[in-house]
Amino acid sequence: MGKGFYVSTLVLAVAIIFSVAAVSTIIALAVVCSQEMAKNNDVAKPPEGTTTSSTKPPEKTTTSSTKPPNETTISNNSTSTATTVQSNDPWNKYRLPKTLTPVHYDIELQPFLEKNAADLYVFHGKSTALFLCNNATDLILIHSNKLNHTKFNNFDAKLMDGSREVALKNTFFQKDKQFLVVQVAETLEAGKQYALYTEFVGELADDLAGFYRSEYRERNVTKIIATTQMQAPDARKAFPCFDEPAMKATFSITLKYRQPYKAMSNMPEISKELVVENGQQWMISKFDKSPRMSSYLVAFIVSEFEAVGNPANGTVTGVQIWGRKQAIVEEKQGEYALRVTKPILEFFEEYYNTPYPLPKSDQVALPDFNAGAMENWGLVTYRETALLFDDQVSSIGNKERVVTVIAHELAHQWFGNLVTIRWWNDLWLNEGFATYVEYLGADKAEPDWNIKDLIVLNDVHRVMGVDALASSHPLTSKEEEVNSPSEISALFDSIAYSKGASVIRMLSEFLTEPLFVNGVASYLKGFEYNNTVYSDLWAHLQKAVDSQVIVKLPLTINQIMDTWVLQMGFPVVKIDTATGTVTQKHFLLDPDSVVTRPSPFGYKWIVPISYKTSSKVGNNIWLQKESDTVNDFKITGSDWLLVNLNVTGYYRVNYDDSNWIRLITQLQSDHQAVPVINRAQIIDDAFNLARAKQLGITTALDTTKYISADREYMPWQAALSGLSYFTQMFDRTETFGSMKKYMKKQVKPLFDYFAQVTGNWSTRPVSLTDQYCEINALSIACSYDVEECLKLASDLFNAWMASNSTNNIHPNLRTNVYCTAIAQGGELEWDFVWEKLKQTDIAQEADKLRTALACSKEPWILNRLLEYSLDSTKIRRQDAISTISSVVNNPIGQSLAWDFVRANWKTLFSMFGESSFSFGNLIERVTRRFSTDFELKQLLKFKTDNQNPGFGTASQALEQSIEKTKANINWVNENKAAVKKWFEDAVRKSV
Template identity: 55%
Template sequence: MAAKGFFISKAVGVVGIILGAGAVATIIVLSVAYSQEKSKNVEVNPTTTTTTGVPVTTPALNEPWHQYRLPDSILPDSYEVTLWPRLTENSVGLYIFTGDSEVTFRCVKETDLILIHSNKLNLTVNGNSKLATLTAEDGSMPPAITDTWLEVRTQYLVVKLNGNLKVGQRYVLRTDFTGELADDLGGFYRSVYMEDGVEKVVATTQMQPTDARKAFPCFDEPAMKAIFNITLIHPRGTVGLSNGMDIETVNVTIDKMEVTRTKFAPTPKMSTYLLAFIVSDYDYIQAMEGDVSIRIFARRKAIAAGQGEYALNVTGPILKFFETYYNATYPLKKSDQIALPDFNAGAMENWGLITYRETALLYDPDVSSNGNKERIATIIAHELAHMWFGNLVTLKWWNDLWLNEGFASYVEYLGADYAEPAWGVKDLIVLGDVHRVFAVDALASSHPLSSKEEEIQRPEQISELFDAISYSKGASVLRMLSNFLSEDVFVIGLSTYLNQFAFSNTVYTDLWNHLQAAAEKTGTKLPATVHDIMNRWVLQMGFPVVSIDTATGTVTQQHFLLDPDSVVDRPSEFNYTWYVPITWQKNSVKGADFWLLEKSDLNNDLKTTSADQWVLANLNVAGYYRVKYDDANYARLQNQLTMAHELIPVINRAQLIDDAFNLARAKLVPTTLPLEMTKYLNNEREYMPWESALDNLDFFYLMFDRTEIYGLLQTYIMKQVEPLFNHYKDITADWTKVPERHTDQYNQVNALRMACSTGIEACTDLVTKWYGSWMNNTQNNPIHPNLRSVVYCSAIAAGGVKEWDHGWKMFKEATIAIEQDKLRAALACASQPWLLNRYLEYTLKPDMIQYLEYTLKPDMIRKQDATSTIVYIANNVVGQPLAWDFMRANWVYIFNEYGGGSFSFSNLINGVTKRFSTEFELKQLQQFKQDYADVGFGSGTLAVEQSIERTQANIKWVAENKVIVETWLKSAISP
């Protein structure tokens, strides 16, 4: 397979020979027609030609239409939009939609220019070459349109006038348009599924961040809020949905076609990125929460099977929780939630019509694990949190995205905890967000939470912000803020903020103002203002490591870098110091909280006075920082872990492990320190410490699973995990019962996964027996849903082509997306390279040049799942080099097919390269960056830099630690 360009598979060649030249000619005709029609409907003219076809000289790139931000001369008030998606192919094999839009806007500054976003739309107005018409709302004569064109690079419809618009006057701009209802997962797009052997098409949307302009011309910036009046024309028998309630549904005949026209209630004043409109053959279930209608929409068979019941049951309580939490009534009459077969994100908070992947909304107790259930509850809570924070009050520009997504990522745990109080889910933010983002934010290539507005202009720059920093660091620092203010004070400030700015836009400092006012009102004492404290966490990247010397009581802070030799070239006005809230205890006695405000301070309370007295800081990991101790305190803590680990809180046991491993990578403590800390794990039964240890030991596997140290590592982990494996065997009555506690169910999976992967025969025998029973009777799967992911993976890894083919068959036949996801991940666990190579080929949809094969073998893996499947394969040591070669060879295709704005590009690049630890791999990575510089990396641009930095750090780490780790492991596993 060539690195660039097209390829024709062997299957295409063979079938082509059989069917002969006639078929090939047909393919060529279709391909040409496809290209022509796509060009006609989607592509737009460059600015070097006016709409009348007269060539013009391209001016310097300093005109308003060359800028990515809209001018501030006009503001939209309302839209009237009618859309008609076609759910069947036209004569040349395209799905299209048609529509018209009238936007009423106010002139606030004199201007003779209208700029409105439009991307991949073919615009006409009754054959008018001007692309748009303009009228004045009061009936007067507006300035005449002198020229219109589509500016491709900045995605504008440009309308030039022969005079100025009048300040204070309202005008109406009308456009008619045609667009492709493509399968690109952005804007107005199509999703396809099979039901009862019939292919069905859903017309659906994903506007965030900059794709509303692909559905209709609009002022597509978050501050350009307006009221939207949406009308959908759709096939009879289908259901039309939008943000508002449907207020009129009538059957009509248009162009001799019998269709239904559904008109929706006007939306509140809102941003374009929150718009949604969907046409489907779905069914729904419904409940009321007070005066609010809650509906869950999904495929008819999914609804009939009861897969929407759990989402329906938790949505009402979570919605009511947030009304109380925000002290603000939910502002809409309905909360629709819909599960889509094809959806690039996990979910999207469209106001009143939230869209989800099927795996994020549908629950079936026969196939869904407790992890699936938790994910559904937390994602629903995340999206419902946005109904106020993000939708009602919206950040002015995308540079403050972190506050929107970080806030929802924090309070999703609160909402889920309210719905499922027995789970103890609030603690899991430490593993899911705090520890997760520490790994990224400890790199010199990290970035601050808040960017400067002028630094975020282009759509791909905006998409790049949807990363772990915005979500997980945002959640972590807001949790810290809530903790040191107290939650009561936090929600007072939040409530006044939401009520003051309802239906308008803010910047993040507006929230600081309200939290400061709440602190002052309640008499909460702080060492500085909320602004001064939080700006250090928001405006500079990274986080501190706080060092505590228990012999002297000295406390210091420094910028924590995973690679201490890396160069930080991003300046900070705060010199990488933070205002750090320190919580601590001495043995079981909690000490008084204090603030570290400088590089160094002294706190005599932290001195230890006896040989068995230890200090533990950052209780419950409420603060966004790591902690390092003196050697003597580490020895006392390790002794406590060995003798009676329960005296140290569970979260802090996880923290001690995670901090120690990362401090060692940063050369602040010896590499043997965290390894010594893992020795107590043979007595540990709690999930959080085990998960923390396994997450960190995964780095050792990545660095050493291609070396002779792998065998030693396996032997040591086996020794530590065997007691845990036997523990779960005992408490589940030989694997026949489900552990009662939520986190015990998670740790049972860890026990099985590590026991099987380290070669404990009893585990391998168990999973192969279960999988074999299922192969012999596919109608009766004996594997509990909680255990399916690990059992499928372990059995396929231990097996061969027979086990893989069974997994693939079950994947293709599965009607529930959650089950498909488990099998899709497990298929990447195969040990045979040829199976993994074949699986990689399944991830990419055949090109039109492979049209013949495509008609015989449709998409193997859905587009939304392609990049994550490649990463799954790369996680397998056998598959990693295959995935790397595959990604490089197909980068042009992947980039063009998925678009430069795909959120998954950073995950793909990081996932495929995370094992890199040799000079050869570094050179390959640098060559990859050079080879495709002209193509680009879109939202993965920063990920390329981070991968290079990580690889360089890995190379040094292996060189410095290989012998140390080998020596320690030999000692630890000796009798």
């Protein structure tokens, strides 16, 4: 799944974060995350119609009672008789027993896209689940959630042994664990196949999960879509199934629908028939049988969408981009996605050394979608902002998001779909791998962008901020530690996506890409159509290493990588250039925090170290213990040492004071002597080391003195990210006045430079990163009240209001122009943008307008926007959390949003708490500025007051916010005087 929003994400788009009022923040140009999702695997591909299990199943399973406990009933047309709950009953556990394995599903679904007499949209379904009995048992557990089942002779299912109906003892529902429990009157035989038949009705709700409803308006007509989002545990909301990733099976899907709708599923349509039922005409589409795959990858859509591209023809893979007719046919918004999909698919076929596994690749833009995108096999679904692109309206950031999300999802068609993780505890392997190779796929489609470098900003640096907390967690965990749906959903975080990508990139770098690719191809071939655990990949990579003599490793891949996978966090590598001593230590943003999570390696890592001096590039070395001595690290005179070239290693670097001074001096005298990625690294490491009290705060600030001379995006973005923390901590204090003057002085040369090279903002720079740097220049300059910037934004916005045409505002500049104008204006400007938001049908433009609405300085207007966020007739449900987050980014709106979240927590939790992968982001963002004892008390009280309903997928984020707030309090108290003096001195010296 695309990181999204974890996200995420996280995953992410170009987010331009303004702190309006006196100030603020900038772009967090991160790139997708297509918020994707996980897979599993057995051992070797079995013959069709059989399955294998890598774990020895238990002996015969029998039921301990013939009647269900009354507290397990749900409104599934079932009744139950009270009995004593047996805690060891299989239906009181989240995981399925190993006694049964699905082989094939025949599924027929009929969505009704008009409301029924109860004012609901519903779908009817029929399902036959063919399964293999591995061990004798008289119990069938199959997932079913929020489905009202038809009764057959008082049972909610029929069980067939060939043509013979097998007698049942009882059927009931376990609501908490989401099981249909079938107790059989006879013992099922090991090695034999049976078929479980059910009929059911479900609601096509707008909850963005399972089989759900999306709506849009076209030509003033409301159009309904029936679509799916199964990951992680929501296939059970569409049809009864063995809803675990290792329970792979084949699927035959049939959809029944009314014209003029169209139907699509994972596989090509093989037949279409028109029938009449109750005087109404219904079209029946049957789709080809799928390969073995996990239930969370099943997808089907009934819509009035149109496509651009070519369908499958039997010899050539069909590639089509689907979406609203106006967007696809009239506005040609699918053309860019179509153009980049073919080279990305071809790249991955070569990279994986495996042909694309299916006959088609349909990609669909949905108006309502919870994640960024979802890698359903052969039928990938996206938010409109992640697939559609309009040259007249979409920015360069929108374009990058489209190509990287597509690359992320297509990467999963092999790594995740063809070979799938066994259980969700290894989600990081699925999402981390796709996040890493999305940059490779995007680079193939846009070779002039040099996009691969951006992983350092978007993923490595970003996730280090989370992974440096004592409340972080390892990449993987034991299977038994991940059970409930909310526990599964909580795994879709920046650790899985961005840290996973960072350590896989590090692995690829020290192995070399050819060896890495050979090992991955071997892994895919060895486990195709099955499931794995992460160590299976290590084993195949080790085979690639053992087959050659060039790359030498100090230990096995398993020994090296387990230090990065099985313990949370990462090291700071400290070098003393006087002695050559190098040490490693667990890096924590708050050095006073207590780490309670045990580590199998004592928080020591096997660290690959690359380095250069001002005169030479050295050979890579390995730090295998807590401390060592490297002669090349002894530096004399004016020479300097730089460690972790291009930030290929997942660690921070600290030096002795003398080397810091030499590096800063080099930046100020000739910054181009330091590679651009490492200029960003020096700044980012310095600010984070200062927050962790491992480096003086003034040294970190000194790294920004040269920045007014730099014209590259990455160092500027690193500086802005580091300084954004100062903004968050001090923009409500007197310290901010001097900081504002300093930032205004530093950005003015950058602003003037881009004003000149763009002909006063009339043309765009050529390269991707230059365009991003131009956006930053405008964003920072307007945020810090550079008069020319404020006038530019005001003039462009006023011309728009006068002419009612945005043609004079380039899409790259719109978010900044809109935000600045609303911040300077009042209700008139806000209402104008609100009307434009209601009128636009281009999702990327809607995002820019919606973000800008949060820039107002009027508290009552911001409160109005917060109220709108929970009204789906005004703000789409999928955009509620990001809208609240936009208000948080405004210093004036932060406290308003915090009050709003507390007052509406139960509503927010009911909407997003159990399934939304971005829900945790809300807690993180709304508490980001907390730095006082009073705010900490509020946060702790919020935790206490909301134990019921709880925090769901935001539980981890809440604990991290408490930890961050405590660290912020200490940091501000210790550094506010020094920070105030540094900015005052810096401004004074520049006058």
